[in-house]
Amino acid sequence: MVxxxxxxxLVNSAILMLSAIGFSLTFGLSGVANFAHxxxxxxxxxxxxxxxxxxGLSPLVAMLITVVLMGILGALIYRIILMPVRGIVLSEVxxxxxxxxxxxxxxxxxxxxxxxxxxxxxxxxxxxxxxxTIDYQRLIIIGIAVIMAIFLWxxxxxxxxGLALRGMAQDxxxxxxxxxxxxxxxxxxxxLGAALAxxxxxxxxxxxxxxxxxxxxxxxxxxxxxxxGGLESTLGLFVGSLILGYAMVIASTxxxxxxxxxxxxxxxxxxxxxKPSGLFGKYKELEERV
Amino acid sequence: xxxxxxxxSNLCKSFGGTKATNDISFELKPxxxxxxxxxxxxxxxxxINLISGFVKPDQGQILFKGKNITGVAPHKIVNLxxxxxxxxxxxxxxxxVYKNLIIPISxxxxxxxxxxxxxxxxxxxxxLLEEVGFERDSQVPYKEAGALPHGYLKRLELARCLALxxxxxxxxxxxxxxxxxxIASVVPLLERIKHEGKTLIMVEHxxxxxxxxxxxxxxxxxxxxxxxxxxxxxxTQDQVTSAYLGSEVETGA
Amino acid sequence: xxxNTSQRKERIDRGIKVRSDEIFVLASMRDLLYAxxxxxxxxxxxxxxxLLKDVVGMYWLNVLVTTLVVILLALSWDLLASAGxxxxxxxxxxxxxxxxxxxxxxxxxxxxxxxxxxxTLVGALISALFLYPVLRLRGIYFxxxxxxxxxxxxxxxxxxxxxxxxxxMSALPPLPGxxxxxxxxxxxxxxxxxxxxxLVSSNYGLVLQGIRDNDRAVIAAGYNIQWYKxxxxxxxxxxxxxxxxxxxxxxQFVGIPAFALDYSILPLTxxxxxxxxxxxxxALGAVxxxxxxxxxxxxxSLRVVIYSLILLIFSVGLPEGLFKYIKRKYSQIERxxxxxxxxxx
Numbered sequence: 001m002v003x004x005x006x007x008x009x010l011v012n013s014a015i016l017m018l019s020a021i022g023f024s025l026t027f028g029l030s031g032v033a034n035f036a037h038x039x040x041x042x043x044x045x046x047x048x049x050x051x052x053x054x055x056g057l058s059p060l061v062a063m064l065i066t067v068v069l070m071g072i073l074g075a076l077i078y079r080i081i082l083m084p085v086r087g088i089v090l091s092e093v094x095x096x097x098x099x100x101x102x103x104x105x106x107x108x109x110x111x112x113x114x115x116x117x118x119x120x121x122x123x124x125x126x127x128x129x130x131x132x133t134i135d136y137q138r139l140i141i142i143g144i145a146v147i148m149a150i151f152l153w154x155x156x157x158x159x160x161x162g163l164a165l166r167g168m169a170q171d172x173x174x175x176x177x178x179x180x181x182x183x184x185x186x187x188x189x190x191x192l193g194a195a196l197a198x199x200x201x202x203x204x205x206x207x208x209x210x211x212x213x214x215x216x217x218x219x220x221x222x223x224x225x226x227x228x229g230g231l232e233s234t235l236g237l238f239v240g241s242l243i244l245g246y247a248m249v250i251a252s253t254x255x256x257x258x259x260x261x262x263x264x265x266x267x268x269x270x271x272x273x274x275k276p277s278g279l280f281g282k283y284k285e286l287e288e289r290v
Numbered sequence: 291x292x293x294x295x296x297x298x299s300n301l302c303k304s305f306g307g308t309k310a311t312n313d314i315s316f317e318l319k320p321x322x323x324x325x326x327x328x329x330x331x332x333x334x335x336x337x338i339n340l341i342s343g344f345v346k347p348d349q350g351q352i353l354f355k356g357k358n359i360t361g362v363a364p365h366k367i368v369n370l371x372x373x374x375x376x377x378x379x380x381x382x383x384x385x386x387v388y389k390n391l392i393i394p395i396s397x398x399x400x401x402x403x404x405x406x407x408x409x410x411x412x413x414x415x416x417x418l419l420e421e422v423g424f425e426r427d428s429q430v431p432y433k434e435a436g437a438l439p440h441g442y443l444k445r446l447e448l449a450r451c452l453a454l455x456x457x458x459x460x461x462x463x464x465x466x467x468x469x470x471x472x473i474a475s476v477v478p479l480l481e482r483i484k485h486e487g488k489t490l491i492m493v494e495h496x497x498x499x500x501x502x503x504x505x506x507x508x509x510x511x512x513x514x515x516x517x518x519x520x521x522x523x524x525x526t527q528d529q530v531t532s533a534y535l536g537s538e539v540e541t542g543a
Numbered sequence: 544x545x546x547n548t549s550q551r552k553e554r555i556d557r558g559i560k561v562r563s564d565e566i567f568v569l570a571s572m573r574d575l576l577y578a579x580x581x582x583x584x585x586x587x588x589x590x591x592x593x594l595l596k597d598v599v600g601m602y603w604l605n606v607l608v609t610t611l612v613v614i615l616l617a618l619s620w621d622l623l624a625s626a627g628x629x630x631x632x633x634x635x636x637x638x639x640x641x642x643x644x645x646x647x648x649x650x651x652x653x654x655x656x657x658x659x660x661x662x663t664l665v666g667a668l669i670s671a672l673f674l675y676p677v678l679r680l681r682g683i684y685f686x687x688x689x690x691x692x693x694x695x696x697x698x699x700x701x702x703x704x705x706x707x708x709x710x711x712m713s714a715l716p717p718l719p720g721x722x723x724x725x726x727x728x729x730x731x732x733x734x735x736x737x738x739x740x741x742l743v744s745s746n747y748g749l750v751l752q753g754i755r756d757n758d759r760a761v762i763a764a765g766y767n768i769q770w771y772k773x774x775x776x777x778x779x780x781x782x783x784x785x786x787x788x789x790x791x792x793x794x795q796f797v798g799i800p801a802f803a804l805d806y807s808i809l810p811l812t813x814x815x816x817x818x819x820x821x822x823x824x825x826a827l828g829a830v831x832x833x834x835x836x837x838x839x840x841x842x843x844s845l846r847v848v849i850y851s852l853i854l855l856i857f858s859v860g861l862p863e864g865l866f867k868y869i870k871r872k873y874s875q876i877e878r879x880x881x882x883x884x885x886x887x888x
Contacts, residue, residue, distance in 0.1 A: 033683055084859050089683055090629050091858045094815060097631070098855035101808070102848050109844035220694070223687065258702040265695035272688045273676035342763070368765035376763070382756045385749070393753050396746055397765035411746070454765060 005249065011138045013245025014145035015204055016225050017237060021148055022196030023222035026074075028231045029156075029165040029189040032082060032092055034074075036100035037197055038219030043103060044070045044198035045210040046112060048119055059120050063202040067195050074194025075187045082190070083183060104215035112212065121206035137206055144203050148196065153234040165189055217261075224264035227271045230281025239279060293356065295320040295489050296372075296458060301340055301350035310336040311347070312513040320457070323490040325500045325521075328510035329534055334493045335377060337510070338462050341491075342374040343367040355457070369399040373456035377463045377493075379447040383436035387424075387446060390435050391415045394453035403455040414453075422449040423475060441472040448479070458489040465496040473499050497521075509533065550879040554871075589729045594722070604721065608793060610833035611728045612786045616810035617817075617825030618735045619783040624819055625743050626775040627755030628678075632689030634806035635673075636780045638696060640666040640787025642706055645797030649712040655792040659785065666784030671777040678772040681758075693802035700799055711798025718792045728789060732826075735782045740822050742778070751775055809833075812854045818864020827866050 023037040034040075044066050051062035081099060085091035121137040156165070165185050197218075221244075229240025244264055251259035271278055294317035303311040310333045318324055326334050339345040341352060343364035352360045359367055381390050394400060395414050404414060416431065422445040424430050430438070435446065444464060451459055465473050473496070480503050484490055494500040501507075501521040509517040509524060511533040517524045524530055592607065616633040623630050644662035647653045653661075677688045701709055718724045742748050753761040754768050761768055791797045809832070810825065817828025832853070839846040861868065 033687070081855070081859055085862065088862065090624075090819075091862055093629070093631065093683065093686060094811065094858040095855055098851040098858065102851035102855060105844050105847040105851065109848055220691070223691070227687070256702060258698055261698045262695065262702050265691055265698055268691040269688055269695055272680075272684055272691075276677070276680050276684055344759070344762075363767070365762050365765050365767050368763060374763060376759065380757050380760065382753050382760070384756065385752070389749055392746055392749055393761060393766075394764035396750070399765050450760070450764065 005253075007134055009246040009249045011134070011142060011245075012249050013241045014142040016221055016245050016248075017241035018141065018145045018148060018200040018203060019197075019218050020222040020225035020237060020241065021145075021152060022193040022200065023219070024226040024229075024231065024237055025152060025156075025196060026189050026193030027226060028233075030186040032078075032096070032186065032190065033223075034077075034190065034193060035093060035097035035219060036077065036103065037193065037222055038215040038217065039100035039103035040070055040073065040194045040197045041201045041218045042107060042210070042212065042215040043073070044201035045119065045205045045214075046107060046117070048202055048205075049117055049210065052120070063119075066202060067198040070198035071191045071195035074197075075191035077194070078183075078187045078190040082186070086183075086186070100215070100219065104212060107215075108212045112210070117210040118208070119202065119206045119210070141203050141207075144199065148199065149234060149238060152237075156234070220268070221264055224267045226278075227276075228267050228278055230278030233278075233280040236278055236280035292319065294318055294353075295322075295355055296341075297351075297353040298341070299351045299353075301337070301352070302348050303336055303340060303345060304348055309513050311340060314350070314510075314513075314515050316508055316515065316518060318458075318489055318491070320489055321484065321487050322506070323484055323504040324492070325504035325507040326491065326493045326510065327495070327497060327500070327507055328516075331512075332510040332533075333513040334510055335462060336513075338374060338460055338491075338493060342372060342460060368454060368456075369397070371399070371455075371457035372460065373451040373454040373458070374460040375447045375451050375462055375464060377466070379443055381435035381438075381443060381446055383434065385435060386432050387419070387435050387438065387442075388412075388415050388431040390446060391418060391449060391453055394450050397454060400454050418449050418453055421452065422446070422479060440467050441469065444468060444472075445476065448476070452483070456488065458491065459483060460491045460493075462493045463495065464492065465494055465499055477503060497525075550881055552877055552879055554875045554877050586733065589733065592725070592729075604725070606834060606837050607725070608728065608790075610829055611732050612790060613809045613813055613829040613833055614732055614826045615735060615782040615786040616806060617813045617829055618732075618739055618822055619779045619781075620810050620814055621819060621822050621825050622739050622743070622779040623775060624814075625748065625755060626751040626772055626779075627758070628772065628775065629683075629686045630689045630807075631686040631811070632691070632693050632807045633783055633810050634693035634802050634804065635689055635696070636666065636670050636783035637787040637790075637806045638693055638802035639670055640784030641791045641797045641801035642787075643669075643784075644788035644791040645712045645715055646706060648715050648792070649707070649797075655716055655718050659788040659792065662788035662791075663781055663785040666787070667777050667780035670780040670784065671773050674776050675769075675773055678769050678776070690807070693807065694804070697799045697802040700802075707798065709799060711796060711800075713796045713798075715792055715795045715797065717795055718789075724793065731782065731785060736822055736826060743822075808850070808854070809836075812850060812857075814864070815854055816857045816865055818866035818868070821864070821866050821870075824864045824866035828864070831865075 019041070022040075023034060026032055026034045026037075047069060048059075048062050048066040051057045051065060052059055055062075057065070077096070077099065081095050082092055085095060121135075156163070165188065200218075225237065225240045225244055228244060229236025229238070244267060247267075248260040248263045251263045297317040299315050301311050301314045302309070312333075314333075314337060316324075326337065328334055336345065340347050343359070343362055343366070346361050350360065351358060354367075354370060354372065357370070359370065362370075381387075382393075392411060392415060395404075395411055395418070419431055424442075424445070430442070435443070438446065444467070448461070448464065451461070464476070468476070477499070480490065484503070490504070492500060492504060504521075506518065506520050507524055508515055509530050511529075516529045516533060517527050616637060619636065620630055620633055640662045643666050644655070644658040647658040647661060648655065673692070674685070674688070677685050700706055706712065718727075743751065750761060750766060750771055753764075754771060758768055761771075787801060791801075810829070813828030813832055814825040815828070816832060817826065818824030832850075836846060836850065839849060842849075857864070
């Protein structure tokens with residue numbers, strides 16, 4: 001029983017981390033809270049589905065293409081929608097929010113609601129670990145989550161592009177002075193965030209059917225994990241997902257299924273009220289007020 | 291009354307790994323004028339932020355008129371009698387100059403101290419603008435603050451401080467960006483502020499102009515106070531010149 | 544030397560605007576009419592509409608109620624924005640007001656005459672208390688917490704089954720009389736509209752705007768900005784909690800839908816379309832959008848899509864909003880003038 005709980009808590013944490021990683025990257029590196037993050041996740045799912053079922057592509061190829069397409073979508077979202085209102089926080093938030101709702105409700109209107117809409121898992125079947133049966137897909141999710149986290153950490157700390165983006169986030173003016181183009185950097189961070197959302201989608205969606213409301217839930221989950229862990233902190237992302245992952249499993253098992261949602265929504269409210277920079281957030285002096 | 295009006299003891303503040311303020315101590319008598327100088331990055335603005343309460347010190351103590359104001363909220367410090375200007379002075383751009391002043395003039399302290407002296411806010415605002423050099427009947431007070439040229443903005447900043455009827459006025463690089471004639475026109479005003487008994491603290495880079503006003507200076511470098519005294523004595527000290535100009539690198543041999 | 548003539552746009556104030564702007568002297572009836580007639584027409588329309596109830600029918604009267612409710616939420620939003628607080632969750636205030644009124648009448652049998660004022664005041668107080676911890680933060684954090692709060696409260700009620708749970712509280716006592724109800728609502732709307740405009744241009748409002756523009760300078764002027772922001776939240780919450788309490792008795796039901804995302808999105812769209820910061824803009828936006836939304840009702844989910852696209856297009860394409868645009872056109876003439884460009888060779 002306990003091992004069951006431990007393993008499935010871990011899986012849930014991995015799911016949370018994967019869902020959040022794109023959002024956290026974008027917010028941390030460009031200051032844009034992409035309210036369309038969940039919508040992109042959903043779109044990725046449907047795109048992959050359409051590539052597999054309408055074009056007959058193999059799942060793996062379809063998924064790879066989806067990731068690239070979503071990355072381009074993210075960059076376009078910046079170029080077309082966000083660039084004109086860059087710096088006006090209100091308009092940035094409202095526009096991505098409106099876009100997100102429009103995308104999600106569009107799918108609902110078009111009737112993408114039924115059991116037909118699911119993605120095939122990478123590998124069927126499962127194995128036993130310490131007496132707990134777990135399917136391969138869930139293990140793969142954990143694996144992908146870890147890989148993405150490592151990639152994120154390496155990218156932001158060791159590559160030139162990543163460091164440039166972090167420079168932008170910390171002090172835009174100085175970064176501009178040393179030749180880092182603000183718009184290009186923002187486009188890149190949105191594109192990457194969207195691509196990561198797509199990776200999460202193609203890995204996680206095979207676990208069930210693609211449900212339209214995931215568009216909203218994924219965004220809130222990403223927000224909760226990022227706020228709890230602290231922005232621009234890979235460690236925070238990691239720890240935040242672990243805490244929330246296990247908390248959600250405990251809540252839904254012992255209190256009831258809707259309590260899972262209460263956990264992450266409550267996390268957002270409580271963390272913002274008590275320690276807005278989260279567990280490991282770095283910009284206490286900059287983001288918070290005196 | 292020979293009690294110091296403000297006494298700073300062993301003030302320390304670090305940001306991350308950098309010690310911006312490292313064990314700074316000094317005191318001022320009422321009516322004294324102090325200049326704080328030092329190369330860029332020496333911690334002058336941090337010191338101002340610490341005194342005015344915008345930043346909390348890690349260690350140390352600030353006594354104002356005998357009262358411990360360390361860690362007190364900035365708006366409370368203002369109401370106790372310390373007013374400061376900002377280096378990057380940003381007025382409320384969309385409001386007229388006159389409205390910019392209404393806010394400080396209506397503050398709790400200003401209202402209490404002014405009593406009924408000027409009858410109403412308008413008159414108080416106009417009077418204040420006159421004091422800093424805006425002509426009474428000009429249209430300038432009704433212009434949008436964002437449209438003012440730089441010298442006027444600085445004077446507005448000064449007016450904002452004076453509106454609070456402070457005991458100590460702290461000016462963070464008031465002269466920066468001002469032309470020689472603008473500075474010359476502001477100096478009498480600063481003299482008058484001193485004459486009224488207010489204590490003045492000025493952070494500056496324009497040393498010649500500064501030395502005409504202040505009584506003594508403190509030199510900061512890398513957060514440490516490296517010298518204190520009257521300008522003539524301090525400016526000849528080695529560590530001060532090397533702080534500003536750098537020292538010669540010793541070549542081999 | 545070559546001269547190129549090209550054209551540029553210039554905007555100059557109309558003569559009548561220049562004369563009537565600093566309204567110290569209205570030189571003629573024409574000046575007076577220019578300044579007054581837009582407001583007069585609106586007030587007149589509002590006074591007449593409820594009397595047309597038999598002509599127009601219950602359905603459209605309900606649309607009117609919803610429109611007025613959205614106007615209240617939009618006005619509330621605008622006041623918060625004037626203090627620099629961007630709310631993404633007007634539904635929070637609305638739901639709090641709704642539930643307090645509902646609970647008082649469901650559980651204790653209070654009449655609407657008591658529940659509505661109580662819910663309005665207590666609701667605003669509770670809202671200000673709940674939001675107090677985030678007032679010290681800047682930027683987007685207020686928006687995020689207001690976004691999450693109504694969703695959280697909705698899920699909590701669903702999960703704990705308190706306050707009626709998923710079924711809500713029904714059969715609440717109604718407000719007496721249809722015309723009476725409407726006039727009450729309109730009165731509150733007008734009171735809020737003119738009251739908030741007055742407030743923001745007063746010296747008190749100046750401090751709030753100062754907090755929005757440069758909060759450090761306001762602190763340096765000796766104000767406790769947290770306290771002022773809390774006051775702003777309280778005052779801004781009042782019309783919103785009132786709206787919630789009113790609707791509870793109008794539909795005689797309170798449930799989780801009181802915290803629905805719609806109540807956050809609709810006023811936001813109204814303000815973005817109409818123009819933030821002007822108060823009238825939000826009202827204008829609501830008046831345009833709500834009936835439009837009703838007409839689109841048969842399209843199902845497409846309605847929300849169109850709504851959000853409107854929001855998107857306006858927030859990016861016309862950030863100043865319709866009201867400011869119209870006002871500008873009303874007061875200024877745009878024309879092309881020629882200018883000469885002298886090129887030296």
